[in-house]
Amino acid sequence: MSPTLKRTPLYECHVEAQGRIVAFAGWEMPVQFAGVIEEHRAVRTSVGLFDVSHMGELDVVGRRALDFIQHVTCNDVFKLTPGRAHYSGLMTPRGTFVDDLLVHKVADDHYFLVVNAANKDKDYAYLCAQAAGFDNVDVRDRSDDWAQIAVQGPRALSVAQKLTAVNLAEIKYYRFVRGAVDGADAIIARTGYTGEDGVEIYVPPADAPRVWRALLAAGRDEGIVPCGLGARDTLRFEACMALYGNDIDDTTTPFEANLDWIVKLEKGPFLGREALLRQRAEGVRRRLVGFEMVGRGIARHGYPIMAGSKEIGAVTSGTHSPTIGKALGLGYVPVALTAVGSEFAVEIRGQQVAARVVETPFYRRQRPA
Amino acid sequence: MADPSDRFYTHTHEWVQVSGEQATVGITQYAQEQLGDVVFVELPPAGKKVGKGEVLGTIESVKAVSELFTPVTGEVAGGNAALESHPELINRDPYGAGWVVKLKVAAGAADGLMDAAAYEKFVAEEGGH
Numbered sequence: 235m236s237p238t239l240k241r242t243p244l245y246e247c248h249v250e251a252q253g254r255i256v257a258f259a260g261w262e263m264p265v266q267f268a269g270v271i272e273e274h275r276a277v278r279t280s281v282g283l284f285d286v287s288h289m290g291e292l293d294v295v296g297r298r299a300l301d302f303i304q305h306v307t308c309n310d311v312f313k314l315t316p317g318r319a320h321y322s323g324l325m326t327p328r329g330t331f332v333d334d335l336l337v338h339k340v341a342d343d344h345y346f347l348v349v350n351a352a353n354k355d356k357d358y359a360y361l362c363a364q365a366a367g368f369d370n371v372d373v374r375d376r377s378d379d380w381a382q383i384a385v386q387g388p389r390a391l392s393v394a395q396k397l398t399a400v401n402l403a404e405i406k407y408y409r410f411v412r413g414a415v416d417g418a419d420a421i422i423a424r425t426g427y428t429g430e431d432g433v434e435i436y437v438p439p440a441d442a443p444r445v446w447r448a449l450l451a452a453g454r455d456e457g458i459v460p461c462g463l464g465a466r467d468t469l470r471f472e473a474c475m476a477l478y479g480n481d482i483d484d485t486t487t488p489f490e491a492n493l494d495w496i497v498k499l500e501k502g503p504f505l506g507r508e509a510l511l512r513q514r515a516e517g518v519r520r521r522l523v524g525f526e527m528v529g530r531g532i533a534r535h536g537y538p539i540m541a542g543s544k545e546i547g548a549v550t551s552g553t554h555s556p557t558i559g560k561a562l563g564l565g566y567v568p569v570a571l572t573a574v575g576s577e578f579a580v581e582i583r584g585q586q587v588a589a590r591v592v593e594t595p596f597y598r599r600q601r602p603a
Numbered sequence: 604m605a606d607p608s609d610r611f612y613t614h615t616h617e618w619v620q621v622s623g624e625q626a627t628v629g630i631t632q633y634a635q636e637q638l639g640d641v642v643f644v645e646l647p648p649a650g651k652k653v654g655k656g657e658v659l660g661t662i663e664s665v666k667a668v669s670e671l672f673t674p675v676t677g678e679v680a681g682g683n684a685a686l687e688s689h690p691e692l693i694n695r696d697p698y699g700a701g702w703v704v705k706l707k708v709a710a711g712a713a714d715g716l717m718d719a720a721a722y723e724k725f726v727a728e729e730g731g732h
Contacts, residue, residue: 554643
């Protein structure tokens, strides 16, 4: 492997656990341990542990931090109070995604952004360039200062609870607190990328291996397993959470990606707002839909979507869903074909295979009554 | 798991076992480990003529699409129908119940392929870990 690939502080833990290591977004990351399906099922039924230390963390600080983040993202940061986070898009002036991200409000003059590993350098440069127009805003790349461990699944909270005095059940969805986890000075956020309940725990890199091992020990009775990027992808796919570079990129808008709920046009000016206002007025021409394969075959990223001999769209993500047990996919199609039950074909190795639009998300967890 | 010595192997990680005019083809233990959980197998139609090294079918795991290349020249006699509903047989028993295709071949079809010892050496050098 290329010597320039980075390793997370948990790399040695993954090698010990016989994780299969692959290159991903400039990092050497475990793609699987026991197997994608076994890890996937553990998260759906009990609990799994993910090293997501490759994700980028950026601090935005200064008196005009709020104005600045309002300017570069499409969600309404004004609605966040300290200790709350939301999902958002970092926007181009065309109303497309530079990246998707989590914005955590620490204080009026401090926001903590979590961005995709593959986009971190691009995002940082973009934010710095945009910040030049703002006095009293400073963007800092803190990615080397934080490791990130995601504990996900219906038993995630009870397992993580064993390592902290913070009452995790009191942290509501998309809120976060600062507190000690196994003695490490951590940020604990009730967030995730699996469609299950859980927490994402940010700790200093030096503490990460100890916390990782402590979590595995704490979850032993629950059947906790370390999970790789493979299961992370199938889990987020079933929950229809967008993957940058697959389902969204700098050619797609939030409206096209069915992410209307993160666009707050009424919040005032922001990058891409004019383009998004125009698109809203004119209507989108294509939208991301979820579909199931009717014929035999698995749709994969990049496969053409066909109507007769005409290419009308493309698959953005697709696999055989471990939970639903069917070949499912996400892809962009003309709006006329977005209703549930609409039919088209996916071209798989030169063959047209029938597919049908279904409800999304494919998987939604049962919440306790 | 040791690779069985009663068959021959390719650099693309298929095995072939020849018995008279019939050759059975599958993927190796190493290949199924690399591929991960197999969820879909596309088999060639019976009667299709294939030349050594040509694509014989497709094996897909949750994450990846992998082509199966025929180790021998021949005519497809049939595929393993059990894989349609139980593709995981390839993971569980790659040298037995997880066989993929049977071909009708001419004598000497497997000449020049690696034996188990040569294949294991190849994997050890290629795999690196």
